[in-house]
Amino acid sequence: MLALAACSRPPPESTPEGALRSWIEKMESQAGSARPSKDAFALLGPQARAALTERADRASRAQGRRVEAWEMLAQARFGLKFRPATLRATVTGDSAVVDVTGDDPSVDHATVRCAREGGVWKIEPELAALPAAQRRPGSERE
Numbered sequence: 001m002l003a004l005a006a007c008s009r010p011p012p013e014s015t016p017e018g019a020l021r022s023w024i025e026k027m028e029s030q031a032g033s034a035r036p037s038k039d040a041f042a043l044l045g046p047q048a049r050a051a052l053t054e055r056a057d058r059a060s061r062a063q064g065r066r067v068e069a070w071e072m073l074a075q076a077r078f079g080l081k082f083r084p085a086t087l088r089a090t091v092t093g094d095s096a097v098v099d100v101t102g103d104d105p106s107v108d109h110a111t112v113r114c115a116r117e118g119g120v121w122k123i124e125p126e127l128a129a130l131p132a133a134q135r136r137p138g139s140e141r142e
Helices: 002-007 016-028 034-042 046-063
Strands: 086-092 095-101 109-117 120-124
Touching: 016 034, 016 086, 016 095, 016 109, 016 120, 046 109, 046 120
Parallel strands: none
Antiparallel strands: 086 095, 095 109, 109 120
């Protein structure tokens, strides 16, 4: 029993850096399969999930079929600007910022926000703001 306890490792999401590594891995492996997309979506924080849910609702209305929020993760369009070499988190309570640097830190640098939710870290990537929803002329009811 003691040997089993010594071999167990905390889940990757127990640290902001681990959560980010896990999310990148899921995003890079999603081509051709829904499972990694669903897993990557599950690693997102509440703000990112809400934003993708709004996008999915809009897509559902436009396409006339139900689009799931995890489908809003750009399959086959995900790519890193640089390969992360180091990840360092600054944690403040239930929030963290992960500084990511690549081989050339003067060029290869990014920051990623994270939020602790339910005891694990989630990724809060910056998503472009959605424009205000527009209605087609004549679609309003009087």
